[in-house]
Amino acid sequence: MAKFSAPEQLNFAKPEDWPDLKQRFSRYRIATKLNKEPADFQVSALIYSMGPEAEQVYNSFVSPNDDEGEEEDFDHVLKLFDAHFVPKRNVIFERARFHSRTQEAGESVEQYIRHLYELAAHCDFHEKEEEIRDRLVIWIKDKDLSLKLQMTSDLTLKKAVDMARHSELVKQQNSEAGASGHVDEVKSKVYKNKWKKTQYEAAGRRKENEKKNFGRCGRKHARNKCPAKDRECNKCHKIGHFANKCKTRMIQDVTEEVDSLFLGSINETMTKNEATVDEVITDTEPPWRTTLVICHTPVSFKIDSGADTTIINEATYSGHLCQAET
Incomplete structure (x- = not known):
């Protein structure tokens, strides 16, 4: 059989920890089959696991008027410790807390239902499940679901809880799908904007190339279709541009050696007295x-x-x- 360690000792400065320790010891008692042992053995194990201060508290429970052997009954000892650590609850106050509990923003249906169970545990309801069911139907944040639950005549707490959980799950899935679709839409817009930007830049480059070609002929034309591409410049006699766009510097003076000149006619030589x-x-x-x-x-x-x-x-x-x- 597996070995189990006893629960940690109780911090008597924090009496609110008693309900948790009592629950852990009850599970330990069953797991180790301690519940099969005599009552006085079970009580001794409980007090020992609680720590040294538990002995003093237990001794305060014993009085001369107690029936012989009653203080050794395990369930009776638990009730005595309950009375010592847990003050008597005000039922009116606990019910007021229960009936004022609504589902808070950001709180899941599962969390809300669990808290209703915790509050109802101290309200002494005769029909606890009906009270929890009604509270869930009226004060759940999903008003469409609340209306649907109100129209279900044979509604039980279990059915109401199942419907609430299912509705929340479906909405969560739809929300995630919508978020995914939004992300895809954003990606599509980014891609389109990037494509437009690329096309705009390409068009800008084409215009820039056309502007460069304008410097050869001074005319507007498509890319690689400059009319001066294969033409000879009348100024510098180079190929690829017109004379009006020629950047060759003008030659101011030209000296040539002339071998012969053409004359139309020459008159006879005359003196000044002729x-x-x-x-x-x-x-x-x-x-x-x-x-x-x-x-x-x-x-x-x-x-x-x-x-x-x-x-x-x-x-x-x-x-x-x-x-x-x-």
Whole structure:
């Protein structure tokens, strides 16, 4: 047979612990088959397990008027200890506590029912289960369930307790399912927002690429479809951009070595005393000629000849221009 240790000693400074010790000793008494032993043996085991102070309390129970052997009856000794440790309860007060007990916020149905049982234990109800049933039906927080219980004519305490527990379980499961659905919905929204953000960023990158292409031609176009992609620049002669977007620096002066030049015509050399010089300053000019003033001296030139350069003869330069300069 298994061995069981006796309950811990009672702290006599805390008499409210007596009901718990009494219950533990009752189980120990049955488990060890102590209840089969003589009554005086059982009483001695109880007092010994309670501690040294229990002996003094027990001696206070004995009086000369007690019947012989009554103090050794185990159940009688338990009642004496009950009277010593537990003050006489006020039934009116205990019932008032019971009837004012409602299910509190956050309190489960199981906790509420258990507390009703604890309160009813000290109320001396003739029909304790009916009182607990009615209290549960009226003051449970689930008013829909309360109405359903009130409409059940053959309602017993057990049936009311089972219905209350089942209803609470179903609501808890639905709540968890709803929370899970909410989490999925939140995840879906996050995914959609992330997808939108990705698309927005991709569109931004496409626009940025298009802006970069605008620098080659100055026109709006789709990506990789720049009209200047394969065109030659008229300014720098490089491929890939137009002249209006060319970033090559302008060359200010160009010096070239010329091997030959084209001249349209050359007049005969004339001296300053020759009459033909007067022809240069005549008011009426022949076709395709014009008079230009050089150093305050009018000189006749042939225009639009297609020549690469313009020259004057030495006689004109010596006879008119040199004198004007001097």
